[in-house]
Amino acid sequence: MTSVQKQTIPVLMQGKDALVRSQTGSGKTLAYGIPLVQSLQGVKPKIQRSDGPYALVLVPTRELALQSFETMQKLLKPFTWIVPGVLMGGEKRKSEKARLRKGINILISTPGRLVDHIKSTECIHFRRTQWLIIDEADRILDLGFEKDIAVILNALNAERETRQNVLLSATLTEGVTRLADISLNDPVSILIADKIQDRLQPASQEGKEAISSSAFMDQENFAVPEKLKQYFLMVPSKLRLVTLAAFILEKCKFEKRNKMIIFFSSCEQVEFHYKLLLTVLSGGPESEQHEHSSVCSTHLQFLRLHGSMEQEERTEVFQEFLKSKTGILLCTDVAARGLDLPQVTWIVQYNAPASPAEYIHRIGRTARIGCHGNSLLVLAPSEAEYVSLLASHKINVSEIKMEKVLSSLMKDNRFKLPRSGNKKPCGADPQQVRERATVLQTKFENYVHSSEGTVRWAKKALQSFLRAYTTYPRNLKHIFHIKSLHLGHIAKSFGLRDAPQNLSALPNAGSKKKIKARQKRACLGKVRWEALAARSDLPKGKRGKTHGKRGLAEILRSEYSSGMDTGVSKVKKKKKQRKPGNQENPT
Numbered sequence: 330m331t332s333v334q335k336q337t338i339p340v341l342m343q344g345k346d347a348l349v350r351s352q353t354g355s356g357k358t359l360a361y362g363i364p365l366v367q368s369l370q371g372v373k374p375k376i377q378r379s380d381g382p383y384a385l386v387l388v389p390t391r392e393l394a395l396q397s398f399e400t401m402q403k404l405l406k407p408f409t410w411i412v413p414g415v416l417m418g419g420e421k422r423k424s425e426k427a428r429l430r431k432g433i434n435i436l437i438s439t440p441g442r443l444v445d446h447i448k449s450t451e452c453i454h455f456r457r458t459q460w461l462i463i464d465e466a467d468r469i470l471d472l473g474f475e476k477d478i479a480v481i482l483n484a485l486n487a488e489r490e491t492r493q494n495v496l497l498s499a500t501l502t503e504g505v506t507r508l509a510d511i512s513l514n515d516p517v518s519i520l521i522a523d524k525i526q527d528r529l530q531p532a533s534q535e536g537k538e539a540i541s542s543s544a545f546m547d548q549e550n551f552a553v554p555e556k557l558k559q560y561f562l563m564v565p566s567k568l569r570l571v572t573l574a575a576f577i578l579e580k581c582k583f584e585k586r587n588k589m590i591i592f593f594s595s596c597e598q599v600e601f602h603y604k605l606l607l608t609v610l611s612g613g614p615e616s617e618q619h620e621h622s623s624v625c626s627t628h629l630q631f632l633r634l635h636g637s638m639e640q641e642e643r644t645e646v647f648q649e650f651l652k653s654k655t656g657i658l659l660c661t662d663v664a665a666r667g668l669d670l671p672q673v674t675w676i677v678q679y680n681a682p683a684s685p686a687e688y689i690h691r692i693g694r695t696a697r698i699g700c701h702g703n704s705l706l707v708l709a710p711s712e713a714e715y716v717s718l719l720a721s722h723k724i725n726v727s728e729i730k731m732e733k734v735l736s737s738l739m740k741d742n743r744f745k746l747p748r749s750g751n752k753k754p755c756g757a758d759p760q761q762v763r764e765r766a767t768v769l770q771t772k773f774e775n776y777v778h779s780s781e782g783t784v785r786w787a788k789k790a791l792q793s794f795l796r797a798y799t800t801y802p803r804n805l806k807h808i809f810h811i812k813s814l815h816l817g818h819i820a821k822s823f824g825l826r827d828a829p830q831n832l833s834a835l836p837n838a839g840s841k842k843k844i845k846a847r848q849k850r851a852c853l854g855k856v857r858w859e860a861l862a863a864r865s866d867l868p869k870g871k872r873g874k875t876h877g878k879r880g881l882a883e884i885l886r887s888e889y890s891s892g893m894d895t896g897v898s899k900v901k902k903k904k905k906q907r908k909p910g911n912q913e914n915p916t
Contacts, residue, residue: 331356336519338364341495346516348509349497352693355521357497358400361462366401368459368493369434370408378412378432381453384460386437387481389468390663391417391640392647397437397464411435416442419640422449429453440469440477447484455488462495463512467686470504482512499693500686557692559726561706561716562734566818569707570773571766572734573679574610576705579737580675581629581657587674589657590664592691594680594797596635599659601790602679603633605824606659609772630656636663662687670694676704680794681715681809683801685722705729711813718808738765744772770821777824784825791823 330338333351340347341364351357369376369383376383386401388394398415405411414433416425418441425442430452436443446453463469469478485492494513498505501520509516564572573591580587593599611629630653634646643663650658651670658664662682673695682688688706695702706726708715719726738744744765777787801809817828 332521333357334360340517344493346494346513347519348513348516349519350501351521352499358397361495362400362404365460366404369411376411376434380457382433382436382455382458384435385458386462386464387440388464389472391419391439394437394439395644401435416446418442426450440474444477444480455485458485458489458492460493461485464497466496466498466505466508467500467502499690556701558703560729561708561726562729562731563708563710564731566709566815567821569822571769572731574769575735575737577610577657578741583737583740588655588672589675589677590673590694591659591677591679593661595793596637596661597790597793599633599635599661601786603631603659605773605776607631608776632656632658634658634660634664636661674702678706681706681708681712685719685724712808714808735762735766738762738769744768773824774826787823787825788829791820
């Protein structure tokens with residue numbers, strides 16, 4: 330067992346509430362899952378499906394909900410009469426309601442979707458709920474689910490006040506402490522930072538003071554996986570794209586058995602880089618023209634995961650990456666918490682996270698349960714102070730030189746200059762490395778400028794990057810400030826040859842649902858305008874124009890009129906509003 334399992338399982342088996350703080354990837358799901366299943370299988374008379382939820386597990390994201398559900402299914406194989414179930418956004422409410430009617434004994438859900446069912450689904454109840462487990466509590470609060478948690482707690486307390494509560498988190502923030510105060514009853518605090526700090530202390534009044542004290546609130550207590558090697562890469566903005574591509578080739582094409590996750594700050598960037606890297610790096614017909622070694626011909630598998638994707642597609646990608654032994658997953662922070670993706674060897678943070686806590690969660694996707702792993706943080710020279718910030722939280726990162734990463738392009742003859750003929754590359758000659766980097770950058774730019782659509786797409790990705798850059802918290806503005814960026818160089822990192830002039834005029838890219846909603850609104854606006862233009866009572870030559878705000882309001886009111894109001898009442902209303910002695914302006 331892991332440290333957190335050794336300490337948590339006995340406490341929960343005794344029926345006590347617990348606040349568990351442990352590093353990400355330390356086995357927290359089994360730490361609460363085993364006592365939960367052990368407790369429920371012994372209930373007499375036997376639990377029936379129709380009894381409803383005996384346990385409620387709250388998680389922040391859909392992917393984590395699916396993962397927790399699968400873990401529960403494995404634990405429940407010998408106990409077929411206990412039925413687990415999952416509720417999450419993106420699924421059909423009708424099918425979820427049908428499952429709730431049939432009965433779910435261990436209910437795993439995201440907070441928003443559960444609140445939705447509490448308000449609209451009559452068959453959901455918590456009369457027999459004996460367990461409440463809030464997993465990744467800090468992330469739940471970060472995502473703004475505090476009000477939803479309050480609604481859920483009120484619904485639980487209204488039907489059954491006595492139950493066993495467990496709160497699990499990788500970091501102890503003020504919000505988590507506040508949530509612990511309202512949801513836990515005299516809990517035991519299990520605080521595991523590293524081997525030296527392993528401890529178990531009761532959270533009596535003294536313990537509760539300790540939780541909120543600076544010793545545990547201080548973010549220097551971040552727990553980093555023991556076998557994780559952390560690196561950073563200082564890259565000028567105009568070379569970011571080619572350096573990322575060279576790193577992917579080095580680790581996933583020229584080395585065996587590497588599985589990589591790359592974090593971006595927005596959905597648009599994930600989509601853009603996915604298509605760009607897939608097209609340029611995966612080779613296609615061009616790669617067959619060159620003789621490669623067997624190592625060089627390794628197929629690169631790119632996948633993407635972000636919040637604007639349809640739920641069905643997200644689940645499919647998650648499962649595919651879960652099962653594959655190699656591959657590159659491009660994603661947003663939707664994959665940063667709690668997900669157990671086996672055999673991930675590299676975490677690349679292409680856009681720096683907004684806090685050291687987020688940094689810890691991202692790198693926690695590798696080096697899980699004692700395995701080896703590596704992480705890479707990509708920074709611009711103007712962002713160098715971020716390394717010192719991490720060091721102040723006892724997160725130490727070593728530097729990898731950009732030249733070393735770019736030298737891996739010498740192993741791929743697709744990026745050889747045509748004039749160099751069959752001359753063999755002599756080691757990592759800086760001039761030849763620069764030439765190959767230029768060839769690769771040109772390939773990216775040629776693809777981006779191959780059509781108006783791809784140029785517009787690159788501009789949207791650039792726009793989303795700049796928008797995300799302005800959202801860094803105030804305490805990091807001296808490191809990440811929009812004025813420190815060179816727009817022309819940033820544009821290069823998106824395959825654009827020049828800095829675009831009209832970025833603010835670009836529409837925001839969004840999901841298919843958002844695009845459909847915009848089209849619907851545009852269509853409605855057109856219908857409205859045509860209705861206004863067709864009105865015969867408007868003066869000739871001015872049809873389609875409104876007579877100020879009042880005229881427009883009257884026309885729109887008539888368009889959506891219920892038909893119940895009469896002309897007489899309108900006249901009376903106008904007379905009442907008109908002050909005596911005032912004449913209406915004829916214009």
